[in-house]
Amino acid sequence: MEIKVIKNILGENDRFAAENRAMFAEKGVFVVNFMGSPGAGKTSVLEKTMERLKGELSMAVIEGDLFTSKDAERIDRHGVPVIQINTAGGCHLDANMVQKTVREMDLAALDLLVVENVGNLVCPAEFALGEDARAVVLSVTEGDDKPMKYPLMFKESEIALINKIDLAPYCNFNCASAKEDISMLHPGIEIAELSCTTGEGVDVWCDWLRRGVVAKKAEVRA
Amino acid sequence: MCKECGCGETNGNTRLQFTVTGYTEETAKDVEKALFGLPGVLFVHIHAHDGETTVDYSPKKTKLTDILSVFAARGLEAAL
Numbered sequence: 001m002e003i004k005v006i007k008n009i010l011g012e013n014d015r016f017a018a019e020n021r022a023m024f025a026e027k028g029v030f031v032v033n034f035m036g037s038p039g040a041g042k043t044s045v046l047e048k049t050m051e052r053l054k055g056e057l058s059m060a061v062i063e064g065d066l067f068t069s070k071d072a073e074r075i076d077r078h079g080v081p082v083i084q085i086n087t088a089g090g091c092h093l094d095a096n097m098v099q100k101t102v103r104e105m106d107l108a109a110l111d112l113l114v115v116e117n118v119g120n121l122v123c124p125a126e127f128a129l130g131e132d133a134r135a136v137v138l139s140v141t142e143g144d145d146k147p148m149k150y151p152l153m154f155k156e157s158e159i160a161l162i163n164k165i166d167l168a169p170y171c172n173f174n175c176a177s178a179k180e181d182i183s184m185l186h187p188g189i190e191i192a193e194l195s196c197t198t199g200e201g202v203d204v205w206c207d208w209l210r211r212g213v214v215a216k217k218a219e220v221r222a
Numbered sequence: 223m224c225k226e227c228g229c230g231e232t233n234g235n236t237r238l239q240f241t242v243t244g245y246t247e248e249t250a251k252d253v254e255k256a257l258f259g260l261p262g263v264l265f266v267h268i269h270a271h272d273g274e275t276t277v278d279y280s281p282k283k284t285k286l287t288d289i290l291s292v293f294a295a296r297g298l299e300a301a302l
Contacts (some may be wrong), residue, residue: 151264187259 013127017096020102020130027107028220030212031115033129036137037146038119039161043071044196045137046114047206052206056087057111057213062101064093069215071116081105092123095130111213121150125157133212139164140173149182156181157204159190159208166195235264236279240300242273242293251297256292259285275300 029162046061053059060081063071068213071083083101085093098115107113115131117124138158139145141164147154154160160182168175179191184188190208194201245253250270257266262283267276278287293300 065248149259155261155264184258 017128017130023098029110030216031131033131033134035117035124040137040139059112061205062115125153140168144178146172154185165193237278240275242300244298245270
């Protein structure tokens with residue numbers, strides 16, 4: 001007789017995530033799970049973030065991609081410590097992957113760790129990594145219907161960045177409608193319009209990161 | 223949710239269909255907004271004319287009584 005074994009994938013992941021959370025808390029590093037579709041501009045936003053926060057916050061990045069180290073190379077050009085995880089086909093990062101990766105990092109020297117997840121609006125939202133907060137990047141080129149089509153991602157994120165806002169007039173993107181949907185899905189979520197080309201909104205995002213870092217340090221001291 | 227990799231095999235969402243009496247166009251919109259704002263509610267679809275209301279939610283994050291409270295708070299009667 002064939003016995004079917006159903007493994008509780010998320011239960012196992014949650015255990016690793018809890019271990020990660022404890023480790024990040026001990027080191028006082030604010031950790032952000034950075035999510036969004038392929039091409040939403042996640043890496044571009046990080047590049048702008050590094051430019052803006054250079055010399056102010058000690059930052060590191062974990063890059064998640066199916067293949068290649070292209071994104072890590074972009075981060076590396078900014079002189080920020082970066083480790084690339086290749087999931088080799090896997091559609092999301094999980095807490096165990098992050099745990100293995102951070103062993104290579106000097107967490108105590110960091111204020112901020114950003115984990116750029118695999119480009120995907122579905123699965124990454126289901127897997128906790130031990131992060132303090134989740135951020136989702138939605139670009140106007142994807143369409144204003146995405147929040148309602150992929151609700152979990154927006155429900156699970158503390159901040160939504162509407163990226164490539166400079167292209168909105170050319171994309172038939174109804175920003176008011178997108179914001180209304182995001183707020184309906186997650187009352188109280190922060191929303192920032194952002195453009196990596198013009199720099200609009202980057203300060204709003206960086207201020208949100210600064211507040212997170214300050215809150216985490218305060219939490220550790222308490 | 224992702225059937226190819228099996229990520230969502232354990233996500234545990236439930237879809238319920240209520241028949242709600244007493245909707246107006248305004249209360250239907252108000253209910254939709256309130257339901258979407260509950261944790262774990264991923265989908266809401268309301269037919270205001272016949273009261274058919276579909277809610278996809280995670281029982282781990284929101285209790286059935288929380289959903290029923292949304293109707294009750296607006297003077298609406300909901301039956302499963």
